[in-house]
Amino acid sequence: MSKAVAEKLFPHITKTDQDYETLYPPREGVCVRFAPSPTGFMHIGGLYTALVNSLFAKGAGEQGAFLLRIEDTDQKRQLENGVTEIIQTLDAFDIHFDEGASGETSDKGAYGPYRQSHRREIYQAFAKHLVEQDLAYPCFCTEEELTALRDRQEAENALQKGYFGKWARCRDLDEAAVLEKLDQGQRCVIRMKSRGTEGTSRVYHDIIRGDISMQENILDAVILKSDGLPTYHFAHVVDDHLMRTTDVIRADEWIASIPLHVEMFEMLGFPVPHYAHLSPIMKLEEHEGGVSRRKLSKRKDPEARVRYYEEAGYPIQAVLDYLLNISSAAYEPWREEHMDASIFDFPLDLTKTGVAGALFDFDKLNNIARKRIAHLSCQEVFDLSRAWAKTYAPKLSAFIEAHPETYLRSIPVWHDSRLDVARWSDLLELYPYLYDQEYRPGSEPLPESFDAHRAFIPKLLGDYLETFDYADDSNAWFGKVREIASKYQYAVKMGPYKKHPEDYNGSIADVSSFIRFAVTGRLNTPDLHAVIHVLGEEEARRRVEAFLQRLA
Numbered sequence: 001m002s003k004a005v006a007e008k009l010f011p012h013i014t015k016t017d018q019d020y021e022t023l024y025p026p027r028e029g030v031c032v033r034f035a036p037s038p039t040g041f042m043h044i045g046g047l048y049t050a051l052v053n054s055l056f057a058k059g060a061g062e063q064g065a066f067l068l069r070i071e072d073t074d075q076k077r078q079l080e081n082g083v084t085e086i087i088q089t090l091d092a093f094d095i096h097f098d099e100g101a102s103g104e105t106s107d108k109g110a111y112g113p114y115r116q117s118h119r120r121e122i123y124q125a126f127a128k129h130l131v132e133q134d135l136a137y138p139c140f141c142t143e144e145e146l147t148a149l150r151d152r153q154e155a156e157n158a159l160q161k162g163y164f165g166k167w168a169r170c171r172d173l174d175e176a177a178v179l180e181k182l183d184q185g186q187r188c189v190i191r192m193k194s195r196g197t198e199g200t201s202r203v204y205h206d207i208i209r210g211d212i213s214m215q216e217n218i219l220d221a222v223i224l225k226s227d228g229l230p231t232y233h234f235a236h237v238v239d240d241h242l243m244r245t246t247d248v249i250r251a252d253e254w255i256a257s258i259p260l261h262v263e264m265f266e267m268l269g270f271p272v273p274h275y276a277h278l279s280p281i282m283k284l285e286e287h288e289g290g291v292s293r294r295k296l297s298k299r300k301d302p303e304a305r306v307r308y309y310e311e312a313g314y315p316i317q318a319v320l321d322y323l324l325n326i327s328s329a330a331y332e333p334w335r336e337e338h339m340d341a342s343i344f345d346f347p348l349d350l351t352k353t354g355v356a357g358a359l360f361d362f363d364k365l366n367n368i369a370r371k372r373i374a375h376l377s378c379q380e381v382f383d384l385s386r387a388w389a390k391t392y393a394p395k396l397s398a399f400i401e402a403h404p405e406t407y408l409r410s411i412p413v414w415h416d417s418r419l420d421v422a423r424w425s426d427l428l429e430l431y432p433y434l435y436d437q438e439y440r441p442g443s444e445p446l447p448e449s450f451d452a453h454r455a456f457i458p459k460l461l462g463d464y465l466e467t468f469d470y471a472d473d474s475n476a477w478f479g480k481v482r483e484i485a486s487k488y489q490y491a492v493k494m495g496p497y498k499k500h501p502e503d504y505n506g507s508i509a510d511v512s513s514f515i516r517f518a519v520t521g522r523l524n525t526p527d528l529h530a531v532i533h534v535l536g537e538e539e540a541r542r543r544v545e546a547f548l549q550r551l552a
């Protein structure tokens with residue numbers, strides 16, 4: 001095409017590609033970016049991509065830059081407050097940017113604007129430049145014409161489908177015809193004029209996957225849509241060049257686009273960045289034909305949404321640990337040696353991250369989270385769970401806010417001896433008898449193991465209540481339990497009992513279990529004396545009394 005066509009298409013564009021080159025000078029160090037589209041709740045895969053980018057920038061030292069670019073050129077799919085949602089989510093996971101969108105309309109950094117919808121003129125300047133050089137052209141084909149073209153390609157069984165070569169009707173329109181159509185106000189998109197040759201393959205390099213041989217691009221891809229906004233492909237190339245991105249780390253759904261992107265970079269005379277395509281997180285799905293792997297889907301899997309982890313109360317750190325764990329075999333041993341280190345100190349080696357998408361594994365996540373919670377101090381557990389409960393668990397929050405000291409005292413009871421809390425929502429599930437103010441033991445069915453003792457339980461517990469003194473320490477308290485056991489011919493020592501069970505009505509373990517069940521509705525709890533001292537004298541007594549009434 002020509003300058004005349006370029007001028008007619010973009011009369012309002014006065015800045016040249018060179019102006020932008022000057023405006024955004026090359027950087028000294030590494031620059032990476034996270035480039036989400038604000039189309040809804042963030043996917044866990046997006047959080048993973050952001051985390052890896054952030055680690056990569058940190059690994060590059062002082063000069064490493066990490067930026068947040070908002071890819072909002074698909075206006076139909078935008079969500080109100082989508083940008084705030086992204087920023088808040090990343091913030092909650094301690095992922096911070098050096099530059100980028102900082103609010104619904106604000107930016108920070110010298111390479112902005114960082115929102116594609118605010119960069120319309122920049123893309124148009126580069127599209128204009130390509131049209132001037134006959135490397136891009138306006139295409140007037142209508143939707144119907146494009147559908148007809150696809151149908152013909154189907155009918156001919158064309159190996160390669162799409163808009164290219166002989167199929168690209170507008171590619172070789174002469175200048176006069178183009179100018180005339182533009183004068184008539186015909187709608188058009190702008191397409192690049194691919195210089196690729198069908199059937200020619202080329203080797204592209206990916207940091208994670210190594211060399212990949214693919215057919216070079218031959219499609220005359222659309223670079224500007226009829227609304228003047230760029231396609232993702234063109235915007236990515238222009239933005240990553242002008243923002244001076246050195247490494248593009250993104251989801252592997254874009255691998256197939258590498259030939260197109262590389263051709264665009266080359267056509268524009270830009271250096272091509274390094275690419276790293278991250279494997280997705282997968283899930284096993286059972287169906288009639290068997291089991292297959294698929295990507296975690298926002299629509300089908302609650303765990304695909306980042307908010308899910310916040311709502312369940314997984315510690316942020318555990319979720320981040322989990323994500324790196326599934327991607328890099330080197331992470332777990334590193335973490336075990338550096339439990340207190342910031343995740344951002346992990347020396348990430350992208351070449352060692354997995355190529356096959358890892359399966360999402362709740363057991364693994366829960367294990368990591370349990371270890372993380374066990375590693376926190378009781379004060380940290382108190383602060384984190386309290387803050388979580390305020391937003392997500394009104395019942396637990398009501399308890400904590402009414403009895404903060406009791407809550408703080410209760411934490412060591414389970415925290416120091418058990419590895420069972422993986423997320424704050426487990427607290428009410430596992431310890432309703434401690435934290436649910438409405439909890440009344442009694443709804444749980446009596447354990448079968450109690451059947452043989454029905455005649456003794458009221459006597460044992462009656463004596464227990466009579467001798468109960470809240471001031472007793474653990475030894476004194478248990479001493480009394482032993483005495484009661486002896487009185488009713490329950491073995492106090494397990495050795496003799498195991499040898500001659502017929503000589504006894506039961507053992508001290510049975511007696512403890514009756515008290516335990518009366519107080520907690522469970523047969524397995526942390527140290528019972530400690531539990532009693534969290535509940536307080538009145539409640540601890542009341543529960544045993546209520547249990548006795550139930551048996552009566």
Ligand code: GLU
Binds near residue numbers: 037236
């Ligand atoms: N907006 C694209 C996405 O959300 C970003 C891809 C990229 O990082 O280049 O998938």
